[in-house]
Amino acid sequence: MGTCSTRRGNGLPGQIVLLWSAGIAGPTRSTDEAGAYTFQVSPGSYSLSLGSSGNPALATPLIYNLDTATFTVSQDMVLDLTLPARRLALHVQDAAGAPVAGVKVATSTGWVSNLSLGPVTAAGITTMLPAAA
Secondary structure (H helix, E strand, O other), rough: OOEEEEOOOOOOOOEEEEEEOEEEEEEEEEEEEEEEEEEOOOOEEEEEEEEOOOOOOOOOOEEEEEEEOEEEEEEEOOOOOEEOOOOOOOEEEOOOOOOOOOOOEEEEOOOOOEEEHHHHHHEEEEEEEEOOO
């Protein structure tokens, strides 16, 4: 059991959490309204993939996928994950400070390693897309 939250500690509902064991994808959960998720597993080695729900109302990248390093479960444990990213609001202006209409901006961070998700390290990718017109 654990939670997925922002750096400010706000739970992130609707995030996708996938459990991996020995490189094989296992069950998938969606975090609840408080950002909580739970799996029942036997002792062993596991990793998690954490991804976005694409909800534009949340302060997260619309698209991201983070994969944790392998961790060992030998007893009941809580694995709280802190998303190491935040939504970016971008306003394009001309030299006089007036808004510029019709500008589209998109970028991708590429693969980033050595991220901290709280108690575990992770690697992953985030993508910034233009807002819908």
